[in-house]
Amino acid sequence: MRxxxxxxxxxxxxxxxxxxxxxMTARQPQTIADVTGGLSAAAGLYRIxxxxxxDGLRFFRNDQFxxxxxxxxxxxxxxxxxxxxxxxxxxxxREGWGRVYHDDRLYAAGLEAIDRAIxxxxxxxxxxxxxxxxxxxxxxLKAELQAGLRRDASDFNPMRLFQERK
Amino acid sequence: MxxxxxxxxxPVVFLTVLLLGGLRVADTITLTPPSPYMLIxxxxxxxxxxxxxxxAPERLLSSSxxxxxxxxxxxxxxxxxxxxxxxxxxxxxxxxxxxxxxxxFFLLLLLNTAAASPDRTRLLRSFAVTFGAAYVLKFVxxxxxxxxxxxxxxxxxxxxxxxxxxxALIQEVPSRITAYTALSxxxxxxxxxxxxxxRRPEPGGLTRRHDIRTLSGI
Numbered sequence: 214m215r216x217x218x219x220x221x222x223x224x225x226x227x228x229x230x231x232x233x234x235x236x237m238t239a240r241q242p243q244t245i246a247d248v249t250g251g252l253s254a255a256a257g258l259y260r261i262x263x264x265x266x267x268d269g270l271r272f273f274r275n276d277q278f279x280x281x282x283x284x285x286x287x288x289x290x291x292x293x294x295x296x297x298x299x300x301x302x303x304x305x306x307r308e309g310w311g312r313v314y315h316d317d318r319l320y321a322a323g324l325e326a327i328d329r330a331i332x333x334x335x336x337x338x339x340x341x342x343x344x345x346x347x348x349x350x351x352x353x354l355k356a357e358l359q360a361g362l363r364r365d366a367s368d369f370n371p372m373r374l375f376q377e378r379k
Numbered sequence: 380m381x382x383x384x385x386x387x388x389x390p391v392v393f394l395t396v397l398l399l400g401g402l403r404v405a406d407t408i409t410l411t412p413p414s415p416y417m418l419i420x421x422x423x424x425x426x427x428x429x430x431x432x433x434x435a436p437e438r439l440l441s442s443s444x445x446x447x448x449x450x451x452x453x454x455x456x457x458x459x460x461x462x463x464x465x466x467x468x469x470x471x472x473x474x475x476x477x478x479x480x481x482x483x484f485f486l487l488l489l490l491n492t493a494a495a496s497p498d499r500t501r502l503l504r505s506f507a508v509t510f511g512a513a514y515v516l517k518f519v520x521x522x523x524x525x526x527x528x529x530x531x532x533x534x535x536x537x538x539x540x541x542x543x544x545x546x547a548l549i550q551e552v553p554s555r556i557t558a559y560t561a562l563s564x565x566x567x568x569x570x571x572x573x574x575x576x577x578r579r580p581e582p583g584g585l586t587r588r589h590d591i592r593t594l595s596g597i
Contacts, residue, residue: 216382220447223386227454230394238401238410 250291261297262288273300274345278308298330299339299351306358310378315361324358327351347379384574385439386451392571393458400465400564404554413464416482417471421464423489425456430493431502432578434459439576459571466568469561470513472521473551481513499577503569510565518558 236255242248253259269284281304289297305323309316331337331351339351348354357379367373401410413421428434439452467485472478492505 217445217447219382220386220451223383223390224447224450224454226387227390227394227458230391231458234394234398234401234410237398238412241409243408 246290250293254293259291259293261294266297269300273304276307278304292329293333295330295334295339296341298326298333299341302326302330302354303346306354307378312374312376317362320358320361324355324362327355327358385455385576389455389571389574390458392567392574393462396462396564396568396571397465399560399567400469402557402560404556413461413468417464417468420467420485420489421460424463425460427489427493427502428459428572428575431497431499433499433502433572434575435578462568462571466510466565469564470510470517472517477521503572506572507569514562514565518561
């Protein structure tokens with residue numbers, strides 16, 4: 214009986230270990246936080262740090278974008294929460310937005326973050342109920358970031374000087 | 380062999396070899412699975428381990444064992460296979476002519492060892508020497524040749540080697556941690572082979588059927 218239990222436990226352990234190696238090979242986590250975050254997200258146990266998220270939101274609303282991203286990264290160290298990643302992308306958009314020109318580097322980082330957010334969201338759908346935001350869906354934000362990175366004739370339209378940041 | 384060793388220790392050892400052997404630490408950390416070619420070499424290696432008696436498959440898989448025990452045995456064989464492939468993969472240089480040469484060398488070496496038909500002890504010695512030499516070649520010789528920095532003379536020698544070999548020898552130098560994890564993987568793999576359920580010596584100290592046949596003049 215004891216031998217059977219040992220054999221069953223060993224089999225379970227081997228399968229779990231092999232699964233972990235397979236998951237790590239597929240996902241290529243870079244830090245321990247990525248590993249623990251990814252595993253707990255897979256088990257449905259991942260939770261962001263609510264206090265850090267609230268700090269990030271406060272900084273974001275005060276246009277302190279670097280500070281907000283630091284707080285959001287603290288809230289979601291494994292990059293596994295779609296809403297937090299949406300706000301990170303939004304902070305890149307707002308910081309990179311300019312009436313005359315947009316900062317391509319920040320827009321590219323924003324695009325990377327919104328793609329990450331979309332991949333994490335259930336059904337790839339993100340709708341944020343925040344009246345302070347001009348764009349509340351991932352699609353709107355992604356389209357805006359892509360448009361900002363595109364080079365075309367509309368870049369020379371003088372009317373863009375009257376556009377508002379969303 | 381105890382159930383604990385067969386069901387827990389051996390799979391954990393071999394899976395750890397798979398994990399450590401796949402780690403490549405440079406600017407980023409990557410986990411690389413063994414290539415299909417290395418998996419084929421891994422099969423040859425398993426055949427060699429069975430042929431030498433270092434693994435007695437009938438002690439892992441047989442009709443007299445329970446289904447669960449056979450499942451444990453199958454896990455040991457499967458993990459031995461991927462760990463063997465990963466060990467060869469971690470010892471092969473990452474690119475260029477050295478990778479091609481070492482890959483062909485491993486194939487010839489496994490075929491040659493199979494033809495020589497060594498016993499368990501000799502196989503373990505042979506693996507220790509071969510793996511040790513391959514480790515030194517990759518992590519000492521080639522990395523020293525490829526590592527940037529150092530003295531002016533070293534730099535000049537490196538430039539000379541690079542020029543003469545048209546860059547075929549120079550490798551990407553990973554972090555030192557990769558060398559340590561590779562060494563751990565190779566050591567663990569040898570330990571794993573040592574722990575495998577091996578063929579029991581037959582009476583009179585003869586372990587191989589053809590030895591008995593030869594001595595009896597059959």
